[in-house]
Amino acid sequence: MAMDSYYSIAYLALFLPLVIVVYTLFPKKGRWAVLLGSSLIFFWCISGKLVIYLLASIVSIHYGGIWIALLGTHKDERIRLAAETQGGPTKKELRKIYQKKQMAVTAGIALFNVGLLLFLKYTPFFMGNINRLLAALKIPAALEIPAMAVPIGISFYALQAVSYIMDVYWGKIPAQGNICRLALYMCFFPRLIEGPICRFKEMDEQLFNGERIHFDNLVRGSQRIVFGMMKKLVVADRLNLFIKNVYENPGQYDGGVIAMGAVLYTCQLYMDFSGTMDIVLGTGEIFGIQLPENFRQPFFSKSISQFWQRWHITLGTWFKDYIFYPVSMLRPMKKLTSFGRKHVGNYYGPLLSGGCALFCVWLCNGLWHGSGWNYIFFGMYHFALIFGAQIFEPAAAKICKVLHIPRKSVAWGTVRIVRTAALVCVGEMFFRAHGLKAGLGMFVNMVTNFTFASVKDGSLFQIGMDKKDFLIVAVAVLIVFINSILKEKSIDPREWLGKRGLPVRWGLCYGLILFVIIFGAYGVGYVPLDPIYAGF
Amino acid sequence: MKQGIKKAVGSLFFSAGLIALLVVLSMIFIPKNNMKAFGMEDVPANGILGEKADTIDVVIVGDSESYSSFSPMQMWEQQGFTSYVCGTPGQYLYQSETFLEKAFENQKPSVVVLETNAIYRKMSPSAAVMNTVENMFSIFRYHDRWKSMGSDDFLKPVNYTWTDDMKGYRYNNAVDQAPTKEYMIPTDQAAPIEALNEEYVKNMAEFCRENGVAFLLVSTPSTVNWNYSRHNGIEALAKEYNIPYIDMNLMRQEIPIDWTKDTRDQGDHLNHSGAVKVSSWFGKFVKEKFSLKDRRQDSSYSQWNDALGRYKKTVGEV
Numbered sequence: 089m090a091m092d093s094y095y096s097i098a099y100l101a102l103f104l105p106l107v108i109v110v111y112t113l114f115p116k117k118g119r120w121a122v123l124l125g126s127s128l129i130f131f132w133c134i135s136g137k138l139v140i141y142l143l144a145s146i147v148s149i150h151y152g153g154i155w156i157a158l159l160g161t162h163k164d165e166r167i168r169l170a171a172e173t174q175g176g177p178t179k180k181e182l183r184k185i186y187q188k189k190q191m192a193v194t195a196g197i198a199l200f201n202v203g204l205l206l207f208l209k210y211t212p213f214f215m216g217n218i219n220r221l222l223a224a225l226k227i228p229a230a231l232e233i234p235a236m237a238v239p240i241g242i243s244f245y246a247l248q249a250v251s252y253i254m255d256v257y258w259g260k261i262p263a264q265g266n267i268c269r270l271a272l273y274m275c276f277f278p279r280l281i282e283g284p285i286c287r288f289k290e291m292d293e294q295l296f297n298g299e300r301i302h303f304d305n306l307v308r309g310s311q312r313i314v315f316g317m318m319k320k321l322v323v324a325d326r327l328n329l330f331i332k333n334v335y336e337n338p339g340q341y342d343g344g345v346i347a348m349g350a351v352l353y354t355c356q357l358y359m360d361f362s363g364t365m366d367i368v369l370g371t372g373e374i375f376g377i378q379l380p381e382n383f384r385q386p387f388f389s390k391s392i393s394q395f396w397q398r399w400h401i402t403l404g405t406w407f408k409d410y411i412f413y414p415v416s417m418l419r420p421m422k423k424l425t426s427f428g429r430k431h432v433g434n435y436y437g438p439l440l441s442g443g444c445a446l447f448c449v450w451l452c453n454g455l456w457h458g459s460g461w462n463y464i465f466f467g468m469y470h471f472a473l474i475f476g477a478q479i480f481e482p483a484a485a486k487i488c489k490v491l492h493i494p495r496k497s498v499a500w501g502t503v504r505i506v507r508t509a510a511l512v513c514v515g516e517m518f519f520r521a522h523g524l525k526a527g528l529g530m531f532v533n534m535v536t537n538f539t540f541a542s543v544k545d546g547s548l549f550q551i552g553m554d555k556k557d558f559l560i561v562a563v564a565v566l567i568v569f570i571n572s573i574l575k576e577k578s579i580d581p582r583e584w585l586g587k588r589g590l591p592v593r594w595g596l597c598y599g600l601i602l603f604v605i606i607f608g609a610y611g612v613g614y615v616p617l618d619p620i621y622a623g624f
Numbered sequence: 625m626k627q628g629i630k631k632a633v634g635s636l637f638f639s640a641g642l643i644a645l646l647v648v649l650s651m652i653f654i655p656k657n658n659m660k661a662f663g664m665e666d667v668p669a670n671g672i673l674g675e676k677a678d679t680i681d682v683v684i685v686g687d688s689e690s691y692s693s694f695s696p697m698q699m700w701e702q703q704g705f706t707s708y709v710c711g712t713p714g715q716y717l718y719q720s721e722t723f724l725e726k727a728f729e730n731q732k733p734s735v736v737v738l739e740t741n742a743i744y745r746k747m748s749p750s751a752a753v754m755n756t757v758e759n760m761f762s763i764f765r766y767h768d769r770w771k772s773m774g775s776d777d778f779l780k781p782v783n784y785t786w787t788d789d790m791k792g793y794r795y796n797n798a799v800d801q802a803p804t805k806e807y808m809i810p811t812d813q814a815a816p817i818e819a820l821n822e823e824y825v826k827n828m829a830e831f832c833r834e835n836g837v838a839f840l841l842v843s844t845p846s847t848v849n850w851n852y853s854r855h856n857g858i859e860a861l862a863k864e865y866n867i868p869y870i871d872m873n874l875m876r877q878e879i880p881i882d883w884t885k886d887t888r889d890q891g892d893h894l895n896h897s898g899a900v901k902v903s904s905w906f907g908k909f910v911k912e913k914f915s916l917k918d919r920r921q922d923s924s925y926s927q928w929n930d931a932l933g934r935y936k937k938t939v940g941e942v
């Protein structure tokens with residue numbers, strides 16, 4: 089049975105209920121095995137024999153972690169012996185020797201996992217670029233670009249593998265001796281396709297505990313799953329009718345339609361990804377497992393930097409912890425900071441090394457999303473916006489002071505929110521466009537040929553979506569908006585719902601379920617949108 | 625314990641309420657007539673729903689091969705029995721089964737024909753499950769009608785009134801000759817049939833048996849879709865479940881298809897002249913084999929004679 093996404097009938101109506109039943113029937117001690125077995129079956133159903141890559145990653149970090157731990161024990165032993173005897177290497181020397189060995193193992197394991205990801209995902213991109221270069225140099229040779237089969241979720245579990253091995257190296261967590269526990273951490277089925285990117289420390293106990301399924305968790309988890317389905321089926325899949333047309337033939341439309349396409353694609357991406365996260369976290373909740381949130385109302389952000397602390401949070405924190413900080417801590421970077429402080433002051437000084445680390449983060453972020461120049465451009469675009477904001481911050485503060493703009497006022501905050509959203513939409517337009525050239529063409533068209541003609545003459549409603557489609561999308565977006573406002577005010581909508589009387593509680597639940605069934609874009613005439621982040 | 629029972633009972637009531645809502649919504653969303661303007665899907669095939677009760681002798685299900693090969697009106701004109709093609713493009717067997725069940729709600733045919741090309745169409749089990757859910761709650765199939773619904777959908781009962789003059793047959797007189805004529809090269813190999821597909825054929829055969837109706841497997845001529853290995857596969861299946869099987873691809877004498885003239889798309893489907901040849905032989909065969917009545921003089925079938933006039937105009941015989 090085709091189980092290619094969390095929205096498939098096979099997953100929602102068969103797989104998940106079956107896992108819940110089997111999990112409940114198993115004694116507490118063996119429930120982790122149910123989760124592991126079902127996760128491997130889930131992986132097999134989607135990627136089949138490519139499970140070998142996943143197993144290779146699991147084995148690599150398992151033995152890598154043990155190796156690092158053994159080196160640590162060996163080091164302690166030798167230090168103890170060194171204290172008792174004389175003439176051998178000193179404690180400091182021993183620490184250095186073993187740290188180097190541990191670092192080599194860590195780097196080897198991390199490179200193996202990242203290397204697999206690069207090999208499987210980027211080989212066609214690199215070879216394509218080599219072919220373009222050869223053609224540009226008029227060299228009559230071309231590499232045959234292989235069709236690579238990529239295992240599902242490799243972009244997510246590879247980063248988890250790296251975080252595990254580095255955390256063991258840094259001593260944040262002890263090496264896990266039980267390979268099954270590591271395997272479950274790597275392939276827990278709800279987060280397999282699109283994350284969130286978890287840390288071993290926060291997941292291991294929860295996954296292994298075998299917490300029994302509580303009725304309240306089942307209800308709350310199911311509510312979140314239905315809410316996620318609304319985002320995906322009502323909004324993301326319906327918007328696809330319009331977005332596909334605009335991005336397939338951008339030359340046919342004026343700047344107004346292109347701008348609408350940029351806004352709606354951003355909306356689609358958010359609804360698709362955050363909807364899937366609702367299903368993922370809802371599923372986790374059913375099993376009493378709290379997976380990390382990936383979104384925190386990103387469209388309330390007042391700056392791009394803030395946006396990325398609220399959008400795909402687990403990817404952002406991964407880059408911060410495993411790229412930004414390590415790069416910032418490199419000796420040349422420290423020297424650069426000292427140099428900067430001396431010559432350009434305490435504000436701009438640290439920005440030099442910070443900028444280098446930030447550049448690495450955004451280059452990797454762009455590449456992580458896909459193998460194409462438009463993705464690299466997407467990364468550089470956000471790097472420029474964040475780094476530019478840091479550079480111009482003192483100047484901006486001065487300008488606001490001179491113009492008497494109260495920076496903490498609601499009005500100024502709203503302006504910043506709208507500005508941030510607009511900048512995000514432009515970035516996403518490049519992200520979705522068919523290549524960098526197409527993205528640039530769309531941007532130029534949007535700026536130089538912007539009109540409201542399509543709204544006035546009604547042609548906007550003939551690009552795959554009619555007025556009723558727009559209306560239903562607007563209603564669904566409004567529901568999500570209200571939910572977001574409640575969350576911004578630290579009110580948990582589901583907790584609020586749980587405290588209402590039965591008619592309100594059931595009425596809203598029925599309303600949401602029927603809203604999805606009636607207004608979902610599924611069945612004849614609709615092609616479901618493939619989960620966007622599953623492709624990254 | 626008390627809390628547990630309370631929660632279990634609450635869940636049961638919640639589920640029952642949801643099912644009740646789905647039933648009510650299904651009644652509202654189901655098209656109130658079998659025309660496109662009312663939101664009906666696959667209108668030509670669903671035209672059978674508008675036929676008078678117990679007036680159809682032969683029901684044919686299958687994919688595009690079925691509605692390209694069988695002309696019920698020609699069989700009516702030549703043999704005097706009634707038939708209807710509930711064929712749809714790319715029909716899956718779960719859809720064939722649904723059409724069959726729907727047809728039987730209002731008709732008591734003597735013969736059911738399954739065109740065999742659909743047996744080799746791979747089905748997604750998820751889609752088959754979804755089809756069952758749609759059959760139980762039509763809100764899932766017709767939910768998209770929210771855009772065009774009016775007060776009648778809430779107030780009026782279902783009343784199917786539309787009938788198709790072509791009786792499900794889709795007329796096409798284009799000619800695009802087939803490059804290959806020799807496509808039935810004997811072999812001992814048998815093309816394997818998916819287990820799920822086999823299950824559906826078995827179920828349809830069982831359904832017909834229970835209703836006392838003859839069930840036939842028929843392979844219509846097609847150089848693109850048919851070959852000897854598929855013939856062997858279906859023959860084995862037919863033998864296993866004791867279903868009569870006719871392969872028209874091996875009946876060159878009886879059905880002399882000229883692949884330079886009788887196909888509209890290089891041998892994939894027959895055109896009208898090909899359908900005339902198939903229907904001529906099949907009409908005679910099925911009438912004799914199952915002793916079907918000649919109803920041409922029966923006044924209660926006068927609508928069929930009226931439709932025949934319009935059919936002839938369409939196919940250019942008038």
